[in-house]
Amino acid sequence: MFSLFSKKLKKPAQIAGLMLLVTGPAGVAPAADQKTFHVGSMVWDTSIPFYANFLKGQKEAAAKYGIDLDIENGNSKLETQVAAVQQFLSQKKDLIIVTPGDAQGIVPVIKQANQAKVPVIAANNNVGEGADIVTFVGSSNYEFGKLQGKLLVDAIGQSGNVGYILGALGTDPQVSREKGMMDYLKAYPGIHVIARQTANWDNSQALSVIQDWLSKYPKGAINAIVDQGPEGVTGAQNATQTGRADVKFVLGNYPATVQKAIQDGIVDGTIVEDPYGQGYTSVESAYYWLTGEKDKVKRPQYYMQNPVITKANAASVPPEM
Numbered sequence: 001m002f003s004l005f006s007k008k009l010k011k012p013a014q015i016a017g018l019m020l021l022v023t024g025p026a027g028v029a030p031a032a033d034q035k036t037f038h039v040g041s042m043v044w045d046t047s048i049p050f051y052a053n054f055l056k057g058q059k060e061a062a063a064k065y066g067i068d069l070d071i072e073n074g075n076s077k078l079e080t081q082v083a084a085v086q087q088f089l090s091q092k093k094d095l096i097i098v099t100p101g102d103a104q105g106i107v108p109v110i111k112q113a114n115q116a117k118v119p120v121i122a123a124n125n126n127v128g129e130g131a132d133i134v135t136f137v138g139s140s141n142y143e144f145g146k147l148q149g150k151l152l153v154d155a156i157g158q159s160g161n162v163g164y165i166l167g168a169l170g171t172d173p174q175v176s177r178e179k180g181m182m183d184y185l186k187a188y189p190g191i192h193v194i195a196r197q198t199a200n201w202d203n204s205q206a207l208s209v210i211q212d213w214l215s216k217y218p219k220g221a222i223n224a225i226v227d228q229g230p231e232g233v234t235g236a237q238n239a240t241q242t243g244r245a246d247v248k249f250v251l252g253n254y255p256a257t258v259q260k261a262i263q264d265g266i267v268d269g270t271i272v273e274d275p276y277g278q279g280y281t282s283v284e285s286a287y288y289w290l291t292g293e294k295d296k297v298k299r300p301q302y303y304m305q306n307p308v309i310t311k312a313n314a315a316s317v318p319p320e321m
Helices: 012-023 051-065 078-090 107-115 141-156 172-185 203-216 233-241 256-263 275-290
Strands: 038-043 068-073 095-099 120-123 136-138 159-166 190-198 224-227 248-250 269-271 301-303 308-310
Touching: 038 051, 038 078, 038 275, 051 068, 051 095, 051 275, 068 078, 078 095, 078 107, 095 275, 107 120, 120 275, 136 275, 141 159, 141 172, 141 190, 141 224, 141 248, 141 269, 141 308, 159 172, 159 203, 172 190, 190 203, 203 224, 203 233, 224 233, 233 248, 233 256, 256 269, 256 308
Parallel strands: 038 068, 038 095, 095 120, 120 136, 136 301, 159 190, 159 224, 224 248
Antiparallel strands: 269 308
8 A cells, every 4th residue: 555645755757657557557648738529429229228338338438538428318219319419519529429220310410510520430320321420330230130140040940930029120230130131041041030020129028029929829830039139038038938948039239138048048149249349449439530540440330240159158258238
């Protein structure tokens, strides 16, 4: 233990060394005369559990790089998301990060930012065509969907009937993951998607959908259920408890509940998306862009890795949220 006010620390060099110890090598303490950048981050619905670690990553990167970060909740409503971006523009933010709920619907307000020469970074959910962004930080949702398709084939073989639970309609993960999976399944004409319904990334909605399908389709009539997100885990647990272990489950994302379900043999597999890394990297990229270190920003997108999790590796891979 030592005190910052110890009489033994008199020399400037000793004080400087102590300051380094206090700051820590991982910190990037901004100089007193360094400009503080003001960044706005609009997240389409911060109440979704996935975004807890995404926001944690954004906040920790902002603290590290000395950025004044203003996070606004889009509340799953396009008009609220548009209003948040317009508010950032009126506040003359240096850069705006967007995680839109409607990829194409957000384009007009991003065009307003383009006209105002305010750079925009998309994170987790991408922006549709027609607007200019610095980069997209997140997963290739198309590849994510293909990986789910492979997990499905591994689980049920080359034929079978499948129920497909979608995320919030119109979001990039919903659209691109569906395209990726359906393109992968073109090589397996014996696999039929017999039911398709959105659960809006909501646990209770997913449980209701799954219970409805298990009631509608008896044993042998449905072989698997694929959920674009992790919310189907409760339905998978319910299926096992009610004697429907005949149905295989493939999910997306990897919270602790899904990790346990995979280890218990209730869920066959899932795909990791790393919300913390996406949030952190989006703000880090904003810092690099604003400080002129543009070569450090991966463009036109920064696709993060999507590890596949099954019972074989679930114990060794920590959950993402």
